[in-house]
Amino acid sequence: MAMTALIIDDEPLARQELEYLLEKAGDVEVLAQGSNGIEAVELIREHKPDVVFLDVQMPGLDGFAVLKKLIGKVARLPQVVFATAYDQYAVRAFEVNAVDYLLKPFDRARVEQTVEKARGRVAAEAAAAAQAPSDPNSAKLDALMKLLEEQAQQAAVPARASSKVVVRAQSRLLLVDQKHICFAAIDEGQISIVTQNVEGTSNCRTLEELMDQLNPEIFWRAHRSYVVNIHHIREVVPWFKSSYQLRMDDRQQTEIPVSRAQTKRLKELFNL
Structure with a gap:
């Protein structure tokens, strides 16, 4: 039986990309899609999916506010997979709390790994509910509340990344x-x-490991294969099909592609 899912993201291209990758992963039925947190709450109540792929930053209600709205309001909480474009501190909080995440731009192998993890947790939850039907959501509620508390604490702590990075050269x-x-x-x-x-x-x-060492205020994952320092972007070059490239200020004036999922972030950074 296919695992049922919802995709909630305010970026249409990100939703399309994730739906495509979930289709490739197999045995996942996407019941509906939403573009903001308010829609997320309503869709979860209506469809009661096994798993929700939930964007962190959204208009109306962000991903964390969606969880707060749901806790105690639904009979069965779905598994939650967070999607994030650049919030490295939240990513670490998700890992500690065993709630999975996907980093934008999405990677096919990572999506498949996440689907398998979610499928395992859905099966484990069903088994636990059969043994203790009186409170099947207790452990998940505790984990989600701890996640919310630690995320809030992380947001309040200033970045303390080292100012130096080791580079091996010759x-x-x-x-x-x-x-x-x-x-x-x-x-x-x-x-x-x-x-x-x-x-x-x-x-x-x-x-991802390198990004943990870098200052998230100035380093941006513009593409699956590139991290850029926004202070060293020399020029934003319009490309085909409404895409962009970044011309950097290194000696080669390297041109770096901006992924479709990061186009919105590019426009936010430079008011395009």
Whole structure:
């Protein structure tokens, strides 16, 4: 039997992309889509899905406010998978609380992994409800409330990322100030870091791991394969089909694509 799902995101392209990837994952039936938190509450009450793919930042009610509205108001809470474009602190809170997340732009393998995790949790919840039908949601309520509390605490704590990043260049380990980094890129599992004067590699295995070291106020995941320092963007170049590229101020004036899911964030950053 297919696992039922809702997709709630204020970006139509993000919804389309996620629906496509869920279809590829198999055995997932998307019952409906919503574009804001108010719709999310109504759709969850109406459809009672197994899992909700819920954007964090939305007009009206954000993802956390949706949960607060639902707790105690529905007989059965769905599994919740959060989607986020750039909130690194929330991502860490989700991991600690064992509530899954998807980082935009979506990665097919990560979506498939999340679907399997959600499917396992749906099955485990059904088994637990059969053994203790009087309160099947107790553990989930506790976990979600803890998630909300820790997320709020994370938001109140200022970023304390180190100002230096280790870059390996010609057998040397250089300590590079973050403000000098133009961008980082991943290709075949290796992360390159580029400044105006230095090009080298990082010991990090993923861009998510590198992002944990960087200041989220100035570093932005413009594309699945690129993280850029917004202060080193020299030019925003309109591209085909309403897409954009970023021309950086490194020596090569590297052009970096902006993914469809990040176009909205680009426009917010520069008031396009």
